[in-house]
Amino acid sequence: MSDYPLLNAFLTMMWFFLWIMWFMLLFRVVADIFSDDTLGGWGKAGWTVFVCVLPYLGVIVYLIARGRSMGERAMRQAQARDMAFRAYVRDAAAETPTGSTRGTNKADELAKLAGLHDHGHISDAEYEKAKAKVLAG
Numbered sequence: 001m002s003d004y005p006l007l008n009a010f011l012t013m014m015w016f017f018l019w020i021m022w023f024m025l026l027f028r029v030v031a032d033i034f035s036d037d038t039l040g041g042w043g044k045a046g047w048t049v050f051v052c053v054l055p056y057l058g059v060i061v062y063l064i065a066r067g068r069s070m071g072e073r074a075m076r077q078a079q080a081r082d083m084a085f086r087a088y089v090r091d092a093a094a095e096t097p098t099g100s101t102r103g104t105n106k107a108d109e110l111a112k113l114a115g116l117h118d119h120g121h122i123s124d125a126e127y128e129k130a131k132a133k134v135l136a137g
Contacts, residue, residue: 026051029059032070035077083121109134 033039033047051058063070110131117127 026055026059029062029070032066032073033062036066036069036073038069106134 029051030048033044033051036044039047047058047062051062113122113127113130113134116122117124122130
């Protein structure tokens with residue numbers, strides 16, 4: 001006969017996984033505090049102290065107060081990383097083995113600029129400057 005019943009093993013595993021999830025959530029909140037550009041230094045310090053001194057309450061209050069913007073920031077960061085990766089792949093694919101770039105069509109470059117402008121990734125002034133550069137050169 002066993003001294004450790006199956007239900008106790010199940011409960012031990014459940015508590016272990018909840019403990020791991022808690023640390024993942026805590027680290028995610030702390031990372032979000034420091035990656036938020038809209039939060040000032042005192043705000044970051046206040047949230048960090050709150051989360052460190054009263055971790056359970058601090059994390060719950062942070063998720064209630066800033067949970068929506070936390071997801072929006074994560075989405076913007078993911079989109080920025082995706083755009084940077086796509087630009088890198090486009091640039092790498094445009095290079096020939098000797099290092100020179102293939103001739104690109106002005107219309108293609110203007111279409112890329114228009115797409116960036118339409119999605120709000122570049123301002124009107126940046127768009128006009130880049131468009132003039134493409135047309136001039």
